[in-house]
Amino acid sequence: MKTETINLASPSPGTQRSLTLYRFGNADARPKVYIQAGLHADEWPGLLVIQHLIPLLRDCQAHGRITGEIIVVPYANPVGMGQNVFGYTAGRFDLAGTGNFNRNFGDLYPPVKEAVANKLGHDEGENQRLVRDALKEAVSRLPAESEASQLKKALLSLSIDADYIFDLHCDDHSSAHIYAVEQQTAKAKDLCQSLGFDYLFTEGLDGIVAFDGTHLQPWYRLAQEFPDLPVPMPALAVTVEYRGQYDINDELAEADALNLFNYLAEQKVLFSATPESETVKTRYKLPLVSPLGAVDTVLAQSTGLLIYKHGLNTMIQEGETFAEIILLDQPPPSNRQPVIARTQGVLMAMTHRKLVKPGDLIAKIAGQSPLEHRQAGNLLQL
Ligand SMILES: [Zn+2]
The missing domain is CATH 2.40.50.100 (RNA polymerase II/Efflux pump adaptor protein, barrel-sandwich hybrid domain)
Known part of the structure; x- marks a missing residue:
């Protein structure tokens, strides 16, 4: 496990916040997985799920069982976490005025299209490589004047070329549910069955998107622009809603972390502890699927x-x-x-x-x- 720190712009004299991230597996190996929690900084169950996931991944790495690459950001929004207003953490919107922390990541499509339009061909793997490189370049050129825009750019710089993107959130008082795009309904249903989630909400990729959709929209629009060429979007980008704000305890989080770990094993990102356990997969019931x-x-x-x-x-x-x-x-x-x-x-x-x-x-x-x-x-x- 490698630990890294990314410093953000100082919001006021004498202060500075930073992001911590952990890297597992092999850099540039596939599948690449990106997991973050607390982008809405007042939604904390996912923070605890990650705390239970880290030892599983560290042990897996120690036994040489991670075949892909996994990046974990244990708290994705130190800016919002610091927005304590008279005893309450106001973590959904930036008090500095840039809006919802889970919106406005920048439109990556125009620069990506310009970069790849004359290079895309009929080789799917080569197209993926071209688009991923263009996405990384487009993220590196995103403006980052404010602390919040630096934060968004830093997160995307870690995640934009991933195959699996898990953005861990929660609701007020709620059952566990997942938001996914309708193009990935089958894969998201499968994820629900692995995690034990009862509800799946599907939405389109036109218009404004959140963090997860930011990873899919450029691919979706490229596929519309070049219908005869193979430009497959990442395997899965989802918002995972770990129940309600108060549903924070070790029993839930330990089970949630193990289910997510087992899902990663199913996707061949890693091998779980024993060969026998590979065959014992917990499959929960099918979720109720509703278009948003x-x-x-x-x-x-x-x-x-x-x-x-x-x-x-x-x-x-x-x-x-x-x-x-x-x-x-x-x-x-x-x-x-x-x-x-x-x-x-x-x-x-x-x-x-x-x-x-x-x-x-x-x-x-x-x-x-x-x-x-x-x-x-x-x-x-x-
Ligand atoms: Zn949220």
């Missing part, structure tokens, strides 16, 4: 105290009152406003911030029918 346009993200319509009428993973019927908002500035008993489901599906994410106002995201209901109000604009919620 069929996942209702329910917003509060009024100001008050939110009360749920059901727990996580309850099947909700369209038209059902599954929650109420108590209007505190009016007397009971007529001050409860119903929150009515607009689709049939499973209540799989809730908020733990119960004093709500109009526009607050209060629930996710994973359905199957495309929702009219979810078809337009940017669907990204992670």
Whole structure:
């Protein structure tokens, strides 16, 4: 295991933050895997999963069983982690004003297209090499004026040519779920079955993308531009949502790390401890797959105290009152406003911030029918 440090720009005199990363396996070996946690710096379960994964990888390396390359970033956002506001870590948005830490990684497609347009041919391996080199070059030229843009550039410089990209996040109070692109649905279902995740949300690659999609979008657009040439995108780039913000304990994280480790073994990135264990694979049930346009993200319509009428993973019927908002500035008993489901599906994410106002995201209901109000604009919620 090699440890490296990347220093970020000083945000104020006398201070400087840095990224730590660990390298396993052989540099430039394939498959290359990149794993990070805490890009949204207030989402901590993935941080603990990585702490349990590191000893597994270190032991694997000590026995010469890593065939690919693995880069692990144990905390991907020291900038956000330091944004402590009166006792709360405000880790989703940059207080310096650059926006959501999981958006705006730069459009890598124009420089990549310019670099490879006249060089792509019918050799798939050669095309992959050309595009990966162009992606690395494009990342090296990304602007990095602010601490946050330096951070994003540093992360991409480690990950942009990987075959597998795992970005570990979590929701408020939620079941484990994965966001993947629809082109990788089969592979993402397989990952869910390895990790024991019950929900898979799929989305397109047009428009604004998050960290995971940043790795796929240039390939997707190249394939559209050059339909007769082989330019296969990386094997898998996903956002892995390790349940809710408070779901942090050693038992969960140890099991999650082992499942992720075993998935890497299945993908031939490494060999697990014994030849016998190679044949004993834990396969969980198939996940419920929902296009993101069929996942209702329910917003509060009024100001008050939110009360749920059901727990996580309850099947909700369209038209059902599954929650109420108590209007505190009016007397009971007529001050409860119903929150009515607009689709049939499973209540799989809730908020733990119960004093709500109009526009607050209060629930996710994973359905199957495309929702009219979810078809337009940017669907990204992670
Ligand atoms: Zn997140």
